[in-house]
Amino acid sequence: MVSESPPGITLPVLEQFLRSAAPGLLSGPLKAGLLSGGRSNLTYLLTDGRRRWVLRRPPLGHVLATAHDMDREYRVLAALHPTDVPVPRPLVSAGPDVLGAPFYVMEFADGLVLREPAQLAEFATRSKDLAVELADVLARLHSLDPAAVGLGDLGRPAGYLMRQLRRWDKQLAASRTRDLPELVRLGERLGRAVPGGQSPAIVHGDYRLDNVVVSPDTGRVTGVLDWEMATLGDPLTDLASMVMWWDGMSRLDSPVAAVPGETPGFAGSELLIDRYAESGRDLTELSWYLGFACYKIAVIFEGIHFRAGQGLTVGAGFDRLGALVPALAERGHAALAAR
Template identity: 75%
Template sequence: MAQTTAPPGVAVPPLEAFLRAECPGLLTGPLRAELLSGGRSNLTYLLTDGHRRWVLRRPPLGHVLATAHDMDREYRVLGALHPTDVPVPRPIIQAGPDVIGASFYVMDFADGDVLRDRAQLEAANPTALAGQLVDVLARLHRLDPAAVGLADLGRPVGYLERQVRRWGRQLAASRSRDVPGLDELGHRLGKRLPAHQRAAIVHGDYRLDNVVVGGDGTITAVLDWEMATLGDPLTDLASTLIWWDGISGLDSPVAAVPGDVPGFPPGSTLAEHYARATGHDLADLAWYLGFAYYKIAVIFEGIHYRAQQGLTVGEGFDRLGALVPDLVERGHGALTTPTSR
């Protein structure tokens, strides 16, 4: 009925029984599951019955940071955004831990490619890709949360202050070593919060390798909504810029960095495009970049913590801890920069 070797984190027979009972007609053949990615955030699996494909998302194995792997939130956001002009996969069903031992949800498979390899980036149209990435983000930030049923997704007032505190708590929960300057970076951020803060639906981890690009070069889906909330949209922009060229030169096993590939525009071009598309003032962007480095450093420390316990699933995640000192240094450098970019 199911494959003989199931990937870690998914019990295929009970999952298949659940889908057949709750979604009649969905499966037309035996269910199979394959791990697509894991270790950095929620685990992602490809499901197929030999005819159609779907994706299952569940929290990571072992040590899980509070609120950082919320299946209900992800599923709800997909349902709210699917009818809008922000492209997301159609959510199908969600369930608690009784079925496979952890909360999960299933969504449609988005056709296209996630551009994680340098060869994929070299084959892309860099200018068009950069424009698409910013345009989709701007469309997200222009949405009225109340109009799509997400008015209570978060509390925009005091968002940045809470974010700095939250990631400080996440660091404390995952501390397994001393990283010089990491705590100080959090303290510096907390002491110089931007005076003017905006409110919008924010993705929380928006970057090129969290979108699916179709054969025509357009973005067909935005993935990984586990940290979505109502907050300051410039946190999304800063995250995009860090992953675009802010970690250029680092030996990252996560994904290829567009800034390391000839022909790709610099992050400053993306920032200018975003400012034109939204009308937002980027005078305080330096702070947001510093915060983006801090957040990534804390996330990588959490992965390092799990890797030390043998609880990461996938390749390369045991190397992320080595990147944290450089991220911390770049975060301090961003805060020292007098201008945004």
């Protein structure tokens, strides 16, 4: 933790804003540091020496439309905090007039974000319980009535899958600086075989183990993070994302986070799928959703590759993500072939 302003934050300006917007929040001088993780949005740890909070803002430089929506994330946290879906309590938010980009501040969720191989190894003997917990939290999210929690207008569920495909097609076009014929072809194949879809639910948009905080004592999820892509849509997109990040990234040498499925003794993603299936959702077309998850992750990585080429990423390893894009396209084709 440092007292100097990290990239993306002007600390004296932020401290003045917090003292005005949340009187009594700070009991000492504000300090801030960039947290590890967060492949796109920037996440900072704030402290006054006694308490801790987290600030989220979009990335520096090239920002794709709708991909880094702080207002949406803040609204979702406020709606979900009173429910049985564990999320940090949001405190204050602001537009770009304070720090040059929209941001919000939330409470710090105590626990671990399992990103490192050593962390995962410590959970190996409890990996089955961890998988069940992760799937159960997702099922609880998808069981909520959006209107009942004030999120009935968060999105338009009708045509969700086709809109998602168009969205990621456009974001690929906006970020691509090289020929990626197999990734383009994957998008085309997905478009020709879109499933009928599930009954709509609140969709996280990037649900995976390293986007939750886990208690080291109980193994329970104490907070689900990174809600900027939340909407109303097809819940199986979240299931496929969870599966891909659990073991679908195996042997890709991702620099972002350790892969649970590569950890000796860890349960495979079949347990995640089987546990989630107990919620009553029809998983017949899951292979399509896995193909779509590969496509979406590949497009996100290509966007980060674009920003890395401009020197606009903050954090280690982002310059290596572009090398994973072709392999993700190949895995997406393989998933579709399994239908």
